[in-house]
Amino acid sequence: EPEVTQTPSHQVTQMGQEVILRCVPISNHLYFYWYRQILGQKVEFLVSFYNNEISEKSEIFDDQFSVERPDGSNFTLKIRSTKLEDSAMYFCASSHTSGGAGEQFFGPGTRLTVL
Amino acid sequence: KNEVEQSPQNLTAQEGEFITINCSYSVGISALHWLQQHPGGGIVSLFMLSSGKKKHGRLIATINIQEKHSSLHITASHPRDSAVYICAVEKGTYKYIFGTGTRLKVLA
Numbered sequence: 001e002p003e004v005t006q007t008p009s010h011q012v013t014q015m016g017q018e019v020i021l022r023c024v025p026i027s028n029h030l031y032f033y034w035y036r037q038i039l040g041q042k043v044e045f046l047v048s049f050y051n052n053e054i055s056e057k058s059e060i061f062d063d064q065f066s067v068e069r070p071d072g073s074n075f076t077l078k079i080r081s082t083k084l085e086d087s088a089m090y091f092c093a094s095s096h097t098s099g100g101a102g103e104q105f106f107g108p109g110t111r112l113t114v115l
Numbered sequence: 116k117n118e119v120e121q122s123p124q125n126l127t128a129q130e131g132e133f134i135t136i137n138c139s140y141s142v143g144i145s146a147l148h149w150l151q152q153h154p155g156g157g158i159v160s161l162f163m164l165s166s167g168k169k170k171h172g173r174l175i176a177t178i179n180i181q182e183k184h185s186s187l188h189i190t191a192s193h194p195r196d197s198a199v200y201i202c203a204v205e206k207g208t209y210k211y212i213f214g215t216g217t218r219l220k221v222l223a
Binding site: 103109 | 148155156157158159160201203210211212213216
């Protein structure tokens with residue numbers, strides 16, 4: 001069964017460093033998402049991506065964040081200069097459609113620890 | 116105030132009990148999703164609802180659009196059902212808004 005994959009599963013970085021989190025969505029999906037979950041808190045929407053551009057982003061997704069689909073399969077989240085408060089689990093998701101029919105399939109997550 | 120509220124936050128049940136988890140939302144939605152988050156963190160979709168009721172095995176999900184309320188029921192609960200159950204709504208397009216989750220523990 002097709003699944004969303006994410007790498008790495010755990011990333012440890014120093015404050016101020018750049019990190020890139022990678023996702024491979026399900027191959028025929030058209031919509032891509034990043035969410036984050038700070039330990040002990042609820043999952044929060046970061047950004048959605050369709051047709052090679054950002055569809056919607058939250059207030060969390062500031063200038064330190066960017067997303068890219070560099071080729072036909074990968075979808076990446078870059079954090080330019082990490083802060084301690086960026087420590088969280090980051091989930092990638094993809095769906096074939098959106099807006100009421102768009103069941104999203106989640107990757108296993110990348111745990112980011114910023115020291 | 117959260118746009119999606121769940122109750123209870125924590126629930127402990129004995130194996131075999133019937134379990135209900137509730138979700139209320141305050142915004143217009145295009146669909147509501149019930150998700151299961153395992154202890155390791157992975158998120159699995161259980162149901163997507165825009166009206167009525169759906170059943171899958173021992174799980175039943177209902178939604179009342181007028182009352183902006185949904186319930187997830189687990190019949191004949193089992194310790195392997197122990198997880199965090201999350202209600203998420205699609206507001207407009209493109210994103211989920213998540214509830215805070217209900218942590219369920221089923222004791223043998």
